[in-house]
Amino acid sequence: MSSIRVAVRIRPLPDMPSPSKSNIQKHGCVSTLLDDETFLQVSSGGSETTGSDADEQKYDYVFPPASSQSNLYENTAKRVVLASRDYSRDGTIFFYGQTGAGKSYSCFGDILKAGNAATDENGVVVRGIRELFEEEGVQRSVSFYEIFKERVYDLLATTKASKNVGAKIPSLNVRTHPTKGSWIEGAAEINVDSADACIDAVRKGFKQRAIGSTAMNEQSSRSHGVVRLKNVRKTKGKTPIVTYLTFVDLAGSERQTDAKTTGERLKEASSINKSLSTLGSVIFALGKPGNDREHVPFRDSKLTLLLRNSLDPATCETCVVVNVSPCPKQYFETTSTLKFARRVKMIKGTAGGKFDAGPNPEVADLVKEIGRLKMELTNKNAEEANTTTTVEKDLQIRQYARRVEQLASSTDETFNRYRAKAMEDNYIAKLHNATIKNLLLKLQNNLNQDPSEDDLATLCEEIDILRRKTELPNPEIGYWRMKYEESVSDNNEVKSLRAVNENLVKEKQLLQQQAETQQALVAKNQAASASNETATAREAERQIKSLQDNVESLENKLDGTTKANQTLSDNNAQLKSHLNAATIQAAKIEHEMSQASISSLHDKKDLEDTKAQVTKYLATIKMGKELVAKLKHDHEEEMSQLQTELFQQSEELVRSKDESDNDLKVKLAAAFKDNAVLVQRLKSITEERDSTRSQLEEAVTTIESLEADLSSARKDVETEMMEREAGHKKRTNELEAENARAYERADKWERIAEENTSKVQTLTQEVKRLNKKRSDDAFELENLQEDMDTMTSNVKFLQGENQELEEIISRLENMQGLDAGMSDPLEQQREFEEEEEEEEEEEETNPEDLLMEQRARQVLEEATLNLPPSPPPMETSVYEDAMPDENVIPDENIESGGSASSPPSASKQFSPVVERRQTRRSVLGALPDNE
Ligand SMILES: Nc1ncnc2c1ncn2[C@@H]1O[C@H](COP(=O)(O)OP(=O)(O)OP(=O)(O)O)[C@@H](O)[C@H]1O
DSSP states (O other): OOSEEEEEEEOOOTTOOOOOSSSEEEETTEEEETTEEEEEEEOSSTTTSOOTTOEEEEOSEEEOTTOOHHHHIIIIIHHHHHHHHHSOOEEEEEEEESTTSSHHHHHHBTTTTSTTOOOTTBOHHHHHHHHHTTSOSOEEEEEEEEEETTEEEETTOOSHHHHSTTSOOOOBOEEEETTTEEEETTOOOEEESSHHHHHHHHHHHHHHSOOOOOSSOTTOOOSEEEEEEEEEEOOTTSOOEEEEEEEEEOOOOOOTTTTTOOHHHHHHHHHHHHHHHHHHHHHHHHTSOTTTOOOOOGGGSHHHHHTGGGOOTTTEEEEEEEEEOOOGGGHHHHHHHHHHHHHHHTOOOOOOOOOOOOSOHHHHHHHHHHHHHHHHHHHHOTTTOOHHHHHHHHHHHHHHHHHHHHHHHHHHHHHHHHHHHHHHHHHHHHHHHHHHHHHHHHHHHTTTSOOOHHHHHHHHHHHHHHHHHHOTTOHHHHHHHHHHHHHHHHHHHHHHHHHHHHHHHHHHHHHHHHHHHHHHHHHHHHHTSSOOHHHHHHHHHHHHHHHHHHHHHHHHHHHHHHHHHHHHHHHHHHHHHHHHHHHHHHHHHHHHHHHHHHHTTTSHHHHHHHHHHHHHHHHHHHHHHHHHHHHHHHHHHHHHHHHHHHHHHHHHHHHHHHHHHHHHHHHHHHHHHHHHHHHHHHHHHHHHHHHHHHHHHHHHHHHHHHHHHHHHHHHHHHHHHHHHHHHHHHHHHHHHHHHHHHHHHHHHHHHHHHHHHHHHHHHHHHHHHHHHHHHHHHHHHHHHHHHHHHHHHHHHHHHHHHHHHHHHHHHHHHHHHHHTTTSOHHHHHHHHHHHHHHHHHHHHTOHHHHHHHHHHHHHHHHHHHHOOOOOOOOOHHHHHHHOOOTTOOOHHHHHHHHHHTSOOOGGGOOOHHHHHHHHHHHHHHHSOOOO
16 A cells, blocks of 8 residues: 555536536546545546546545545545654645646635634645644744745745745755755744744745746646744753654646746746656655665755655655546646546555554653654665564554553552551551550569459450461451562563663664664765775675674663663562561560560469460461461562563573574675675676776767768868858849849739720720610611601601692682682781681690601701711720620611711701791792782
8 A cells, every 4th residue: 555645636616516416426527436435537528428538546535526624634634744743754745736726725725814713714734733733842843935947935034035026036045965854045944832823924924925827827826835844852861853744735737738838937837847747756766665766866856855855655654635626628637637646646655654652751752763763764775674673663662651651650559559558557566566565564564463354455455466467368468468569560560661661762872873874874875876896895894883783782682681680689689688577576576475474474374374375376476477487488489480580581582682683693694695796786887887988988989980070071061052052042143133024024014904904994884885875876766767757757748738739729820810809819818827827826736746846856966966986996805895785786787877877968857837838938929919
């Protein structure tokens, strides 16, 4: 299982439909399962269908859009924070994803809005800080950096320039040290003594953080934001333990094309992409076991260089929160983000186990110190770190810590109770002794008198009490004896545990030494990459030294055991002295009792009784003595048993030491072997390097000669090129001149063509107009013809009338000749004139005739005046343009029309009425005058 936890958080979208009630939950282009919080499927097939490209994956946790900030914290960051707080491991949390996917929201939440209040929207940083500060007595400081275009800016700096975001804030340098790790030179580390002060500092940095806009998100942060909390745990007389808890809000991982980035933004985007891909490569390289671990490209980006000591999954609790958008439009972004997540998920770390230090501060400190040393050791040389042994040790330490805790409380309690009881017993015993003493004195002083019954009864009672006190089956004595023994053994255990602790301290020192040695080794190894065999030999020497140190530490352990042994022997001696004191006390009592028996000799009977009593008491005392002897014997037996056990234990320890020695020997042999392999490898590498170098030199010579050839060839080519260029230029000039001429000609032809076209258009229009006119004229001519026909018929009619008139005239003349003098000529003229007027009236009242006449006259005039001359001869193309036109009258018509429309002769211009009038006048004129 990967030691880097990878969680995916899907951000909510404003108008996303709520997921269905079925087990599979669709959110845009991603789907989750109701009953499996590790499943995630991404598909381009919209919100209702699953595309053929559906891709299913499992992560450590998948947060659907509706999941809360607290859920995110509890299932991701909390573990990291606790690892840093309780186990002295470094912890790092990354927020990765495309712009707008919710990285800053997950990381900082409502830090600007909420002040220091605990709200549902609080981000991981705020929640983590609160949890971290639950542990008191740790010195903490906070820093906040921004990495923008591979430059590091301090967001907590108090200089004026830094307040002006976007202005020239001085960028800072990342410094590294093989043992001290990485740090930013000149950056502010704000000491914080409470969660609120820490949150305030982070808020200040967050405000400072430069934000910019891209086409995808107006408030997009294009920089990495790094919040670092440094924890220093100090214990008197010990090296302080320093750990880091880091939150990294990475810059948006959008693809450059989608972000519509250009120019300066494109540069920013490529810098972001470079640092993100370096981060991936570093994590990937660190995830490999020590043997396979090649070069870790920390130096390829400022971010990885800064986090150098807080990235190794073996020593650092790491979590990556991958933020994705479910928007189907961002399907490609989402898949590429998840690709990164999968890559990280594949990393197999070699993380050490976790342990519970318990509340004992000394043990907890030791545990933390060991954790730190273990971290350093693993960091410096993963090969050397024997994970199984470390885990076992951790377990052992945990057990010891628990036991110490239990004993610390139970031992104190037992001792106190025992002491109180003992004091009480002592006091009571003293009282009894005093009573017995008084009685015996009384008896001695009154040897000649019979002892009173009361005195004897009191003496017997007191002796009885004492007897009971020393009686074997007395449960109280047994109980307190047991307690005493327990406490003694507990005491011993405490002592042995103390010894173990001391050993652990020694082991810690040893590990520290080893770490330092290994660090030095690593530094040496790094420095001497070209290396030679002596370096390897030195390394081997150092390894041997470190192993010797190991042996030394085990010897120290043995010393500790011997000391524990000594303590046990001391205890034994103490017990013995207690026993002696008890025996002396018993002898004293015996002596007193014998004195008491002597003093009662005066009364024989009573004396005998007393004697019997005393004998009885003596028997009791004897029994007590026996009991004490038995106890002594038992105790001695137990002591010898204890000694045997102790001996066995020490033997065990010696054996384990031997085993360790053997182990060390094996290790030493393995180290030698490894050393030999390394030397061999170094040799082969050196050989390879030499051969590569000679090949390289050859290649350099070849390249140099090739370069010489190339430069001469280049010169030739350049000369030729110049000549060609000159020729080319000349030809170009000629061609250009020709081209200009051609353009001129073309322009001219174009102009002519345009003129011709306009002429043709004019002519065509003219032709059209003429054709129309011709057709109109033809129509008019037709009408005229019709009029002419009418007139001709009129003329004919008038001629006929004329003839009639002539006939009438001739008849009248005849009649005149016949009727001369018969009629008055004046009368005749009057009649004639009247007749004529009537006719005229008649004619005038016939408007049709008049109109006809007028029209005929007009038409004739127009025909005479407007008849056009025959059209000029045209070019074929003109006719082609003009033709066909239905209204155009064929040429032959025009010609025939010409004759038809030729002006009519003057003789044809007459009116039948005028003619008739003239005829009449002439007729009348011919008539004889009235005179
Ligand atoms: N899980 C969520 N719940 C509610 N709002 C969210 C969630 N995730 C993101 N948002 C909102 O979406 C917007 C964009 O989110 P945020 O700024 O965190 O994106 P980002 O990935 O940090 O973008 P950038 O790379 O540009 O900094 C914010 O207004 C934020 O409040």
